[in-house]
Amino acid sequence: MDRKNRPSAISPIAAGPQPSVHVEQGKVIASLPSGDSVEILLFGATVTSWKTNGKERLWLSTAAKLDGSKPVRGGVPIVFPAFGPPNKDHVTGSLPQHGFARNSHWEYLGKSSSESGAQGKAGDDSIKLDFGLSTANLSEDTKKAWPFGFGLVYSVTLGKDSLQTMLNVRNEGTEAFEFQFLLHTYFRVEDITRTQINGLGSATYVDKMLNATTHQQSTPSLSIAGEVDRVYTGLQQDTTSVVQEGRPSLDIIRDNLADTVVWNPWIEKSKGMGDFEPKDGYKTMVCVEVGAVEGWQKLEPGETFEGGMLVKAH
Numbered sequence: 631m632d633r634k635n636r637p638s639a640i641s642p643i644a645a646g647p648q649p650s651v652h653v654e655q656g657k658v659i660a661s662l663p664s665g666d667s668v669e670i671l672l673f674g675a676t677v678t679s680w681k682t683n684g685k686e687r688l689w690l691s692t693a694a695k696l697d698g699s700k701p702v703r704g705g706v707p708i709v710f711p712a713f714g715p716p717n718k719d720h721v722t723g724s725l726p727q728h729g730f731a732r733n734s735h736w737e738y739l740g741k742s743s744s745e746s747g748a749q750g751k752a753g754d755d756s757i758k759l760d761f762g763l764s765t766a767n768l769s770e771d772t773k774k775a776w777p778f779g780f781g782l783v784y785s786v787t788l789g790k791d792s793l794q795t796m797l798n799v800r801n802e803g804t805e806a807f808e809f810q811f812l813l814h815t816y817f818r819v820e821d822i823t824r825t826q827i828n829g830l831g832s833a834t835y836v837d838k839m840l841n842a843t844t845h846q847q848s849t850p851s852l853s854i855a856g857e858v859d860r861v862y863t864g865l866q867q868d869t870t871s872v873v874q875e876g877r878p879s880l881d882i883i884r885d886n887l888a889d890t891v892v893w894n895p896w897i898e899k900s901k902g903m904g905d906f907e908p909k910d911g912y913k914t915m916v917c918v919e920v921g922a923v924e925g926w927q928k929l930e931p932g933e934t935f936e937g938g939m940l941v942k943a944h
Protein backbone atom coordinates (compact mmCIF):
# COMPACT_ATOMS: atom_id res chain seq x y z
CA MET A 631 0.00 0.00 0.00
CA ASP A 632 1.21 3.46 -0.87
CA ARG A 633 2.62 4.96 2.31
CA LYS A 634 0.57 8.15 1.79
CA ASN A 635 -2.75 6.26 1.62
CA ARG A 636 -2.16 4.09 4.66
CA PRO A 637 -4.89 4.51 7.30
CA SER A 638 -3.74 6.84 10.02
CA ALA A 639 -2.16 5.15 13.02
CA ILE A 640 -3.26 8.06 15.19
CA SER A 641 -6.50 7.28 16.93
CA PRO A 642 -8.71 10.05 18.30
CA ILE A 643 -7.65 11.18 21.78
CA ALA A 644 -9.74 9.24 24.27
CA ALA A 645 -11.85 11.49 26.46
CA GLY A 646 -10.63 11.36 30.05
CA PRO A 647 -12.82 10.81 33.07
CA GLN A 648 -15.72 13.23 33.14
CA PRO A 649 -17.13 15.34 35.95
CA SER A 650 -20.18 13.73 37.50
CA VAL A 651 -23.38 15.21 38.86
CA HIS A 652 -25.76 13.34 41.04
CA VAL A 653 -29.16 14.72 41.98
CA GLU A 654 -30.76 13.10 44.97
CA GLN A 655 -33.47 13.99 47.45
CA GLY A 656 -33.18 17.73 47.90
CA LYS A 657 -29.52 18.04 46.99
CA VAL A 658 -27.07 18.12 44.10
CA ILE A 659 -23.61 16.57 44.39
CA ALA A 660 -20.91 17.16 41.80
CA SER A 661 -17.39 15.82 41.58
CA LEU A 662 -14.41 16.15 39.29
CA PRO A 663 -11.98 13.46 38.16
CA SER A 664 -9.46 15.13 40.49
CA GLY A 665 -11.67 14.12 43.46
CA ASP A 666 -12.79 17.69 44.24
CA SER A 667 -16.48 17.78 45.12
CA VAL A 668 -19.32 20.06 46.14
CA GLU A 669 -22.76 19.48 47.64
CA ILE A 670 -25.62 21.94 47.39
CA LEU A 671 -28.89 21.66 49.27
CA LEU A 672 -31.88 22.96 47.31
CA PHE A 673 -33.11 24.50 50.56
CA GLY A 674 -31.47 27.92 50.42
CA ALA A 675 -29.23 26.74 47.53
CA THR A 676 -26.84 26.27 50.44
CA VAL A 677 -23.45 24.81 49.58
CA THR A 678 -22.95 22.40 52.49
CA SER A 679 -19.66 20.77 51.50
CA TRP A 680 -16.66 21.64 49.35
CA LYS A 681 -13.74 19.24 49.29
CA THR A 682 -10.36 19.69 47.65
CA ASN A 683 -7.51 17.24 47.96
CA GLY A 684 -9.65 15.02 50.18
CA LYS A 685 -10.09 17.85 52.68
CA GLU A 686 -13.37 19.54 53.70
CA ARG A 687 -13.04 23.31 53.31
CA LEU A 688 -16.38 24.41 54.77
CA TRP A 689 -17.59 24.18 58.34
CA LEU A 690 -21.02 22.66 58.92
CA SER A 691 -22.53 22.33 62.39
CA THR A 692 -23.29 18.73 63.37
CA ALA A 693 -26.66 20.08 64.59
CA ALA A 694 -27.43 22.02 61.38
CA LYS A 695 -31.03 21.53 60.24
CA LEU A 696 -30.96 20.20 56.69
CA ASP A 697 -34.71 19.54 56.50
CA GLY A 698 -35.83 23.06 55.62
CA SER A 699 -37.02 23.89 59.13
CA LYS A 700 -34.46 26.70 59.55
CA PRO A 701 -31.48 28.18 57.71
CA VAL A 702 -28.44 25.91 57.60
CA ARG A 703 -25.83 26.60 60.30
CA GLY A 704 -22.73 26.30 58.20
CA GLY A 705 -21.69 26.00 54.57
CA VAL A 706 -22.58 28.97 52.37
CA PRO A 707 -26.04 30.36 53.18
CA ILE A 708 -27.16 33.16 50.83
CA VAL A 709 -28.21 36.41 52.48
CA PHE A 710 -30.76 38.25 50.25
CA PRO A 711 -32.46 40.75 50.02
CA ALA A 712 -31.52 42.16 53.44
CA PHE A 713 -28.54 41.68 55.76
CA GLY A 714 -28.87 41.45 59.52
CA PRO A 715 -31.87 42.06 61.73
CA PRO A 716 -34.90 43.58 59.97
CA ASN A 717 -34.51 47.30 59.34
CA LYS A 718 -37.95 48.65 60.24
CA ASP A 719 -37.32 51.85 58.25
CA HIS A 720 -36.90 49.91 55.02
CA VAL A 721 -39.35 48.07 52.79
CA THR A 722 -37.58 44.79 53.73
CA GLY A 723 -38.41 45.44 57.43
CA SER A 724 -40.87 42.58 57.84
CA LEU A 725 -38.53 39.92 56.40
CA PRO A 726 -36.61 37.60 58.76
CA GLN A 727 -32.96 38.22 59.72
CA HIS A 728 -30.76 37.90 56.57
CA GLY A 729 -33.81 37.80 54.24
CA PHE A 730 -35.62 34.89 52.61
CA ALA A 731 -33.13 33.33 50.15
CA ARG A 732 -31.56 31.00 52.74
CA ASN A 733 -35.07 29.95 53.85
CA SER A 734 -36.50 29.19 50.41
CA HIS A 735 -36.62 26.09 48.24
CA TRP A 736 -34.65 26.79 45.06
CA GLU A 737 -34.93 24.99 41.73
CA TYR A 738 -32.02 23.12 40.17
CA LEU A 739 -31.69 24.54 36.65
CA GLY A 740 -28.99 22.18 35.37
CA LYS A 741 -25.30 21.83 34.72
CA SER A 742 -22.70 22.74 32.18
CA SER A 743 -19.11 21.60 32.14
CA SER A 744 -15.94 22.73 30.47
CA GLU A 745 -12.41 21.55 30.02
CA SER A 746 -9.93 24.35 30.37
CA GLY A 747 -6.76 22.33 29.86
CA ALA A 748 -5.49 19.68 27.49
CA GLN A 749 -8.09 17.29 26.18
CA GLY A 750 -8.86 14.46 28.53
CA LYS A 751 -6.43 15.67 31.16
CA ALA A 752 -7.94 14.80 34.49
CA GLY A 753 -8.25 17.70 36.87
CA ASP A 754 -8.55 20.54 34.39
CA ASP A 755 -12.32 20.30 34.13
CA SER A 756 -14.86 22.43 35.86
CA ILE A 757 -18.53 22.01 36.34
CA LYS A 758 -21.14 24.72 36.75
CA LEU A 759 -24.44 24.12 38.50
CA ASP A 760 -27.25 26.67 38.27
CA PHE A 761 -30.04 27.24 40.78
CA GLY A 762 -33.02 29.56 40.44
CA LEU A 763 -35.40 31.39 42.74
CA SER A 764 -38.13 33.78 41.66
CA THR A 765 -41.33 35.34 42.94
CA ALA A 766 -43.28 32.20 42.00
CA ASN A 767 -41.23 30.09 44.47
CA LEU A 768 -42.06 32.25 47.49
CA SER A 769 -44.71 31.64 50.11
CA GLU A 770 -47.69 34.01 50.12
CA ASP A 771 -46.40 35.63 53.34
CA THR A 772 -42.97 36.25 51.85
CA LYS A 773 -44.51 37.66 48.65
CA LYS A 774 -46.40 40.15 50.81
CA ALA A 775 -43.23 41.09 52.68
CA TRP A 776 -41.27 41.46 49.40
CA PRO A 777 -43.82 42.58 46.82
CA PHE A 778 -41.44 42.74 43.85
CA GLY A 779 -41.00 40.74 40.66
CA PHE A 780 -37.50 39.26 40.68
CA GLY A 781 -35.44 36.35 39.40
CA LEU A 782 -32.25 35.00 40.97
CA VAL A 783 -29.82 32.63 39.29
CA TYR A 784 -27.09 31.30 41.56
CA SER A 785 -24.19 29.59 39.79
CA VAL A 786 -21.82 27.31 41.65
CA THR A 787 -18.71 26.35 39.68
CA LEU A 788 -16.43 23.64 40.96
CA GLY A 789 -12.91 23.67 39.58
CA LYS A 790 -9.71 21.94 40.57
CA ASP A 791 -8.91 23.58 43.94
CA SER A 792 -11.52 26.31 43.40
CA LEU A 793 -15.13 27.15 44.03
CA GLN A 794 -16.92 30.05 42.40
CA THR A 795 -20.35 31.22 43.57
CA MET A 796 -22.08 34.00 41.63
CA LEU A 797 -25.53 35.48 42.08
CA ASN A 798 -27.40 37.11 39.23
CA VAL A 799 -30.31 39.30 40.35
CA ARG A 800 -32.85 40.49 37.81
CA ASN A 801 -35.71 42.90 38.33
CA GLU A 802 -38.59 41.19 36.49
CA GLY A 803 -41.24 43.51 37.86
CA THR A 804 -42.58 46.94 37.05
CA GLU A 805 -41.15 48.77 40.07
CA ALA A 806 -37.56 49.43 41.16
CA PHE A 807 -36.35 47.52 44.24
CA GLU A 808 -33.44 47.70 46.65
CA PHE A 809 -31.50 44.80 48.09
CA GLN A 810 -28.44 43.70 50.00
CA PHE A 811 -26.57 40.46 49.30
CA LEU A 812 -23.97 38.42 51.17
CA LEU A 813 -22.41 34.97 50.92
CA HIS A 814 -22.36 33.92 54.57
CA THR A 815 -19.49 31.43 54.18
CA TYR A 816 -18.35 29.30 57.11
CA PHE A 817 -14.78 28.19 56.38
CA ARG A 818 -13.25 25.26 58.22
CA VAL A 819 -9.87 25.92 59.86
CA GLU A 820 -7.61 23.64 61.89
CA ASP A 821 -7.16 25.97 64.84
CA ILE A 822 -8.61 29.47 65.08
CA THR A 823 -5.80 30.57 67.41
CA ARG A 824 -3.30 29.83 64.62
CA THR A 825 -5.40 31.47 61.87
CA GLN A 826 -5.16 35.00 60.46
CA ILE A 827 -7.29 36.88 57.98
CA ASN A 828 -5.21 38.96 55.56
CA GLY A 829 -6.25 41.59 53.03
CA LEU A 830 -8.28 43.84 55.33
CA GLY A 831 -5.36 46.11 56.24
CA SER A 832 -6.29 49.80 56.73
CA ALA A 833 -9.92 49.13 55.79
CA THR A 834 -12.80 50.73 57.63
CA TYR A 835 -15.16 48.47 59.54
CA VAL A 836 -18.29 48.66 61.61
CA ASP A 837 -17.83 46.69 64.83
CA LYS A 838 -21.16 45.11 65.75
CA MET A 839 -19.63 44.10 69.10
CA LEU A 840 -18.98 47.76 69.95
CA ASN A 841 -22.40 49.32 69.32
CA ALA A 842 -21.86 49.41 65.57
CA THR A 843 -19.12 52.02 65.86
CA THR A 844 -16.76 52.62 62.95
CA HIS A 845 -13.06 51.74 63.20
CA GLN A 846 -10.03 51.36 60.99
CA GLN A 847 -8.10 48.10 60.77
CA SER A 848 -4.65 48.96 62.11
CA THR A 849 -2.76 45.72 61.40
CA PRO A 850 -2.34 43.96 58.03
CA SER A 851 -3.49 40.70 59.62
CA LEU A 852 -6.55 40.02 61.76
CA SER A 853 -6.14 37.39 64.49
CA ILE A 854 -9.21 36.10 66.28
CA ALA A 855 -9.07 35.59 70.05
CA GLY A 856 -12.68 36.26 71.05
CA GLU A 857 -16.09 36.99 69.55
CA VAL A 858 -15.73 38.95 66.31
CA ASP A 859 -18.52 40.52 64.25
CA ARG A 860 -17.17 43.13 61.87
CA VAL A 861 -18.46 44.57 58.62
CA TYR A 862 -15.59 45.81 56.44
CA THR A 863 -16.87 48.21 53.80
CA GLY A 864 -15.62 49.69 50.57
CA LEU A 865 -12.62 47.36 50.32
CA GLN A 866 -10.12 48.30 47.60
CA GLN A 867 -8.23 45.02 47.50
CA ASP A 868 -10.16 42.16 45.85
CA THR A 869 -8.56 39.30 47.80
CA THR A 870 -8.97 38.36 51.43
CA SER A 871 -6.91 35.37 52.54
CA VAL A 872 -7.26 32.85 55.31
CA VAL A 873 -3.77 32.06 56.58
CA GLN A 874 -3.23 28.94 58.70
CA GLU A 875 -0.02 28.14 60.57
CA GLY A 876 1.58 31.08 58.72
CA ARG A 877 0.72 29.71 55.27
CA PRO A 878 -2.01 30.96 52.89
CA SER A 879 -4.78 28.39 52.93
CA LEU A 880 -7.66 30.03 51.07
CA ASP A 881 -7.88 33.12 48.84
CA ILE A 882 -11.34 34.67 48.69
CA ILE A 883 -11.62 36.92 45.64
CA ARG A 884 -14.60 39.28 45.53
CA ASP A 885 -16.33 39.91 42.21
CA ASN A 886 -18.31 43.15 41.96
CA LEU A 887 -18.75 43.24 45.75
CA ALA A 888 -17.09 45.78 48.05
CA ASP A 889 -17.82 44.50 51.57
CA THR A 890 -16.68 41.61 53.77
CA VAL A 891 -18.05 40.45 57.13
CA VAL A 892 -15.80 38.55 59.53
CA TRP A 893 -17.68 36.59 62.19
CA ASN A 894 -16.79 34.10 64.89
CA PRO A 895 -19.31 33.59 67.71
CA TRP A 896 -16.68 32.32 70.19
CA ILE A 897 -17.74 30.65 73.49
CA GLU A 898 -20.82 32.44 74.85
CA LYS A 899 -22.61 33.12 71.57
CA SER A 900 -22.05 29.51 70.42
CA LYS A 901 -23.68 28.28 73.65
CA GLY A 902 -26.75 30.36 72.84
CA MET A 903 -27.24 28.84 69.37
CA GLY A 904 -29.13 25.54 69.59
CA ASP A 905 -27.99 24.49 66.12
CA PHE A 906 -24.28 25.25 66.73
CA GLU A 907 -22.51 21.97 67.52
CA PRO A 908 -20.08 20.91 68.76
CA LYS A 909 -20.08 23.77 71.24
CA ASP A 910 -16.34 24.24 70.78
CA GLY A 911 -16.84 24.32 66.98
CA TYR A 912 -15.92 28.03 67.08
CA LYS A 913 -12.30 26.80 67.33
CA THR A 914 -12.44 25.28 63.85
CA MET A 915 -14.45 27.85 61.89
CA VAL A 916 -14.39 31.42 60.70
CA CYS A 917 -16.99 33.19 58.60
CA VAL A 918 -15.51 35.41 55.90
CA GLU A 919 -18.58 36.71 54.08
CA VAL A 920 -18.31 38.73 50.88
CA GLY A 921 -21.21 40.95 49.93
CA ALA A 922 -22.86 44.26 49.20
CA VAL A 923 -24.30 45.24 52.57
CA GLU A 924 -23.42 48.90 53.01
CA GLY A 925 -26.50 50.82 51.93
CA TRP A 926 -28.65 49.25 49.20
CA GLN A 927 -28.24 48.13 45.60
CA LYS A 928 -31.04 49.51 43.45
CA LEU A 929 -32.39 47.76 40.35
CA GLU A 930 -34.82 49.35 37.93
CA PRO A 931 -37.27 47.10 36.02
CA GLY A 932 -35.34 44.96 33.51
CA GLU A 933 -31.95 45.64 35.12
CA THR A 934 -29.60 42.96 36.43
CA PHE A 935 -26.82 42.79 39.00
CA GLU A 936 -24.17 40.11 39.28
CA GLY A 937 -21.72 39.54 42.12
CA GLY A 938 -20.03 36.74 44.00
CA MET A 939 -16.70 35.18 44.85
CA LEU A 940 -14.02 32.84 43.68
CA VAL A 941 -12.31 30.84 46.42
CA LYS A 942 -8.94 29.25 45.67
CA ALA A 943 -7.63 26.57 47.98
CA HIS A 944 -3.90 26.09 48.49
Ligand SMILES: O=P(O)(O)OC[C@H]1O[C@@H](O)[C@H](O)[C@@H](O)[C@@H]1O
Nearest residue numbers: 727728814838859860891893919
Ligand atom coordinates in the same frame (compact mmCIF):
# COMPACT_ATOMS: atom_id res chain seq x y z
O1 LIG B 1 -27.63 33.35 63.35
P1 LIG B 1 -27.65 33.95 61.95
O2 LIG B 1 -28.96 34.63 61.64
O3 LIG B 1 -27.28 32.93 60.91
O4 LIG B 1 -26.55 35.07 61.91
C1 LIG B 1 -25.24 34.79 62.27
C2 LIG B 1 -24.36 36.04 62.18
O5 LIG B 1 -24.27 36.43 60.82
C3 LIG B 1 -23.31 37.46 60.59
O6 LIG B 1 -23.26 37.71 59.22
C4 LIG B 1 -23.73 38.68 61.33
O7 LIG B 1 -22.76 39.71 61.14
C5 LIG B 1 -23.87 38.36 62.81
O8 LIG B 1 -24.32 39.52 63.51
C6 LIG B 1 -24.84 37.21 63.01
O9 LIG B 1 -24.89 36.87 64.38
